[in-house]
Amino acid sequence: MSFSLENLCFAYDGHRVIDDVTLAFDPGKSIGIIGPNGSGKSTLLDLMAGHLAPGSGTVLIGKNPLSMYTGKALALKIAMVPQMFTVNFAYTAREVVMMGRYPHIPRFSAPADQDLEKVEEVMEKTGICGFENRLVTEVSGGERQRIFFARALAQNAENLLLDEATSSLDINHAVSMMNIVAKEVRELGKTVVSVFQDINLAAMYCDELVFLKQGRALAKGPVDEVLTEATVREVFGVSCDVAYHPGAGAPQVVYRKETV
Amino acid sequence: MNRSSRNPSYRSFALMVAVPAVLLFLVIGVSAGMGYLEIPFFDVLRIILAEISGADEMISHLDPSWPVVVAEVRLPRILAAAVVGGGLAVAGTVFQGILQNPLADPYTLGVSAGAAFGAAVALIFNIGAFGVYGVPVFAFVFAVATLFVVIFLASTGRSPDRFSSNNLILSGIIVAAILSAGLSFIKYVADEQVSVIIFWLMGSFAAMTWTKVMLTAVFVGAGFSVCLFYSRDLNLMALGGKTAATSGVDTKKVTLVLLVTASMIAAACVSISGIIGFVGLLVPHMMRAFTGPDNRRLLPVSLFSGAVLLAGADTLTRAVLPGEIPIGVLTALIGGPFFCWIFRKRQMAGAGM
Numbered sequence A: 001m002s003f004s005l006e007n008l009c010f011a012y013d014g015h016r017v018i019d020d021v022t023l024a025f026d027p028g029k030s031i032g033i034i035g036p037n038g039s040g041k042s043t044l045l046d047l048m049a050g051h052l053a054p055g056s057g058t059v060l061i062g063k064n065p066l067s068m069y070t071g072k073a074l075a076l077k078i079a080m081v082p083q084m085f086t087v088n089f090a091y092t093a094r095e096v097v098m099m100g101r102y103p104h105i106p107r108f109s110a111p112a113d114q115d116l117e118k119v120e121e122v123m124e125k126t127g128i129c130g131f132e133n134r135l136v137t138e139v140s141g142g143e144r145q146r147i148f149f150a151r152a153l154a155q156n157a158e159n160l161l162l163d164e165a166t167s168s169l170d171i172n173h174a175v176s177m178m179n180i181v182a183k184e185v186r187e188l189g190k191t192v193v194s195v196f197q198d199i200n201l202a203a204m205y206c207d208e209l210v211f212l213k214q215g216r217a218l219a220k221g222p223v224d225e226v227l228t229e230a231t232v233r234e235v236f237g238v239s240c241d242v243a244y245h246p247g248a249g250a251p252q253v254v255y256r257k258e259t260v
Numbered sequence B: 001m002n003r004s005s006r007n008p009s010y011r012s013f014a015l016m017v018a019v020p021a022v023l024l025f026l027v028i029g030v031s032a033g034m035g036y037l038e039i040p041f042f043d044v045l046r047i048i049l050a051e052i053s054g055a056d057e058m059i060s061h062l063d064p065s066w067p068v069v070v071a072e073v074r075l076p077r078i079l080a081a082a083v084v085g086g087g088l089a090v091a092g093t094v095f096q097g098i099l100q101n102p103l104a105d106p107y108t109l110g111v112s113a114g115a116a117f118g119a120a121v122a123l124i125f126n127i128g129a130f131g132v133y134g135v136p137v138f139a140f141v142f143a144v145a146t147l148f149v150v151i152f153l154a155s156t157g158r159s160p161d162r163f164s165s166n167n168l169i170l171s172g173i174i175v176a177a178i179l180s181a182g183l184s185f186i187k188y189v190a191d192e193q194v195s196v197i198i199f200w201l202m203g204s205f206a207a208m209t210w211t212k213v214m215l216t217a218v219f220v221g222a223g224f225s226v227c228l229f230y231s232r233d234l235n236l237m238a239l240g241g242k243t244a245a246t247s248g249v250d251t252k253k254v255t256l257v258l259l260v261t262a263s264m265i266a267a268a269c270v271s272i273s274g275i276i277g278f279v280g281l282l283v284p285h286m287m288r289a290f291t292g293p294d295n296r297r298l299l300p301v302s303l304f305s306g307a308v309l310l311a312g313a314d315t316l317t318r319a320v321l322p323g324e325i326p327i328g329v330l331t332a333l334i335g336g337p338f339f340c341w342i343f344r345k346r347q348m349a350g351a352g353m
Helices: A041-049 A071-077 A093-099 A113-126 A141-155 A171-188 A199-205 A229-236 B008-033 B041-053 B065-098 B111-124 B131-154 B165-189 B191-202 B210-229 B231-237 B241-246 B251-273 B279-291 B295-320 B327-349
Strands: A003-012 A015-025 A030-034 A056-061 A078-081 A159-163 A191-196 A208-213 A216-222 A240-245 A250-255
Touching: A003 A041, A015 A041, A015 A056, A015 A216, A030 A041, A030 A171, A030 A199, A041 A078, A041 A159, A041 A191, A041 B241, A071 A078, A078 A141, A078 B241, A093 A113, A093 A141, A113 A141, A113 A171, A141 A159, A141 A171, A141 B241, A159 A171, A171 A191, A171 A199, A191 A199, A199 A250, A208 A229, A216 A229, A229 A240, B008 B041, B008 B065, B008 B279, B008 B295, B041 B065, B065 B210, B065 B231, B065 B251, B065 B279, B065 B295, B111 B131, B111 B165, B111 B191, B111 B251, B131 B165, B131 B210, B131 B251, B165 B191, B191 B327, B210 B231, B210 B251, B210 B295, B231 B241, B231 B251, B231 B295, B241 B251, B279 B295, B279 B327, B295 B327
Parallel strands: A030 A191, A030 A208, A078 A159, A159 A191
Antiparallel strands: A003 A015, A003 A056, A208 A216, A240 A250
């Protein structure tokens, strides 16, 4: 068990955002979190990353509560690609990726060979090599997202949290990023928890899905079992057809046009 | 293969620190010879060496008034300007990093307003408890008190907003506004003493003592070390709080430690010199063009460059210009238009610098 949430609750000013969520995430699995806007997806991820303290309930990493980990110990467990970010200082793409090695490099030390190798490897994989010396303040939104994704990979933590990490990528880069994620899961046994807007992309790349609505986990389980017309209607209020698609290797959703 | 040969930027970093460091040495030496009494550069060096080593025979052939002028009058003033310039530049670098705004300055948290109010209180009540140190002590105490009030104000609210850039800036503005109203009131009731207050506010390094220089140097030196220690964490904070936190940075602690440290540096500087603007804003901003945004490089380079700039500017007003202009006025007169130019350039370029 790499991650588990037990009776997790969280409220902003008395308004419940996460309502009694209990989930378990196994190592070597990719889990997608899906839900309408304001359903608590990002809050759930922030609770799992320790950015927010739960109102009640616990987040466990392995057998220990998240609050037991501090600073660098936590950084070796969890890496995250946030949803929105602005960078006001002109770091190069390479410098940002190198910052992912922070928990591995002692203060005042220069990067060791293994750090430099990891950074090269990650930049190669994510296709940043072509613009490694460009400034994060000057690249496009999609390129910046890839740089932050690469930074999280360079951190080499056991668990990777992606908060709509493919949202500003074109389909080519979205697919190639998810392929990299799938490889990390398969080959290195990492646990990846990602928030998705695109249900079909989630179905293709995740082993399990969690459907959130108003802070509650309405459905959870393997993609084939939980991704149904009934679930999508209940969670999003949209009519659709769900059918296995051999090209995707997973069920895919086609939405029905409302006839007026 | 060692690192310096693998990474060429390590060599250029040494150069980036060495150039302003050598410049600082030259400015101090040249400036100490300038003024009403012209003293040759090498005689200045001889006097400094003799003062340090106690070897008086080195300077026995010189005019006996020269060592007094250099060591007791000019050097404290020049070094004070250098220490304050370096301190303000370091504080500015840290503020820009934490507030994630390349145009923030060391006075953002109301330190200058607090110091000004404290100094005015000391001046109007003619407080003699600390002798000649009454004004600096009051300025420092009020500046630090202001800092803690601002931090207290900014620390309310739920966790993601605590110590956010907006919260800190707004709290600073509110507290500074109240203090400046208080300052206006003191000026209003001050009668003849109002001119003393106004002169203090405009900044000056005249009548500097070694004690003041040393005390400030201790604050700036210790503060600089703390800032350098956390410089890597400060780099990561530029990627946003969440990314920094999941990378292992204790963002709350680093923010608080650096804000307090940088403000203490600024408070110590302001309390001996009066309000000197634009150095803390412009120096880190300009140096970033050479060093890049990496604070591990930017901090030492800013320290030396700020020292050169303010020591140079103070020499300009002391020994070059026909009449002495208050140093705070001079830096604002030069820095203000320069800032406008940078601001325009930044707006035209679009986003970040």
